[in-house]
Amino acid sequence: MATKPSSYENIVNTAARLFIVQGYHATGLNQIISESGSPKGSLYYYFPNGKEELALECIKRANLFVQDQLRETFAPIADPVLAVQSLLRRLAEEAADCKYKEPMPIGYWASAETAAVSEALRMASQTAFEDWQNIYAEKLIAAGFNKIKAAELGLLLVSMIEGAMLLMITLRDNKPLLTLSAHIPVLLRKSEGGTVGS
Numbered sequence: 001m002a003t004k005p006s007s008y009e010n011i012v013n014t015a016a017r018l019f020i021v022q023g024y025h026a027t028g029l030n031q032i033i034s035e036s037g038s039p040k041g042s043l044y045y046y047f048p049n050g051k052e053e054l055a056l057e058c059i060k061r062a063n064l065f066v067q068d069q070l071r072e073t074f075a076p077i078a079d080p081v082l083a084v085q086s087l088l089r090r091l092a093e094e095a096a097d098c099k100y101k102e103p104m105p106i107g108y109w110a111s112a113e114t115a116a117v118s119e120a121l122r123m124a125s126q127t128a129f130e131d132w133q134n135i136y137a138e139k140l141i142a143a144g145f146n147k148i149k150a151a152e153l154g155l156l157l158v159s160m161i162e163g164a165m166l167l168m169i170t171l172r173d174n175k176p177l178l179t180l181s182a183h184i185p186v187l188l189r190k191s192e193g194g195t196v197g198s
Contacts, residue, residue: 008046010036016058021101024055024113024121056124059110063128066106070135080143081188084136084157088181091165092174100172108166133158140188153188 014036018027029051033040047053073090077083111125133154140150164176 007036007038007042011038011043011046012054012057012061015054016061019055019058019109023109024051027051052118052120055110055114055121059106059121059124059128062106062110063124063131066128067131067135070132074135074139078143080139080145081185083139084184084188085181088161088164088177088184091161092168092177092181095165095168095177096174100169100174106162129158156187 011032015027015032018032018035029043032054033043036043043054044050047057070087073087074080074083077086106125106128110121111129114121115125133151136154136157137147137150140153141147145153160180161177164180167176168174
């Protein structure tokens with residue numbers, strides 16, 4: 001895969017940061033151009049359809065980044081309970097380190113803000129959520145959960161983590177993620193009958 005020019009990377013990285021910090025609608029192309037230090041013509045050269053096309057690239061990259069983080073965290077930990085708890089503690093620590101100014105959930109700036117005005121962005125967000133759900137489900141299936149239960153729990157985990165992150169940013173406190181972590185053993189417990197995921 002060919003390496004993207006530095007001006008392209010500067011534009012995408014700047015846009016991603018601004019979308020995370022201040023949201024999609026509050027971020028204008030002129031601000032992206034100014035803060036990226038790129039000529040105006042280069043933005044329209046790489047993204048002729050403007051901000052929506054640029055946001056789609058940011059969502060795609062965010063999706064791939066989260067997938068990598070999930071797989072990296074889960075790989076060395078066989079127990080899904082411990083794996084998810086490790087992820088939540090990591091997210092909580094990273095959020096505290098940046099003083100809650102960076103970990104804006106993708107569902108906030110990309111999906112909730114734009115679902116009514118951009119079908120393309122809504123679909124990109126949907127794809128990201130489904131990709132993450134599938135990674136959780138794969139981890140649970142590997143631990144013995146049946147596919148249906150694993151899929152349901154994958155959806156539930158994404159929903160709860162996105163919600164906990166939004167609360168965390170609002171409160172400027174990582175307690176929502178840590179509280180969720182404490183309840184993961186209950187959420188992912190085996191049934192009383194001994195059959196995992198039944």
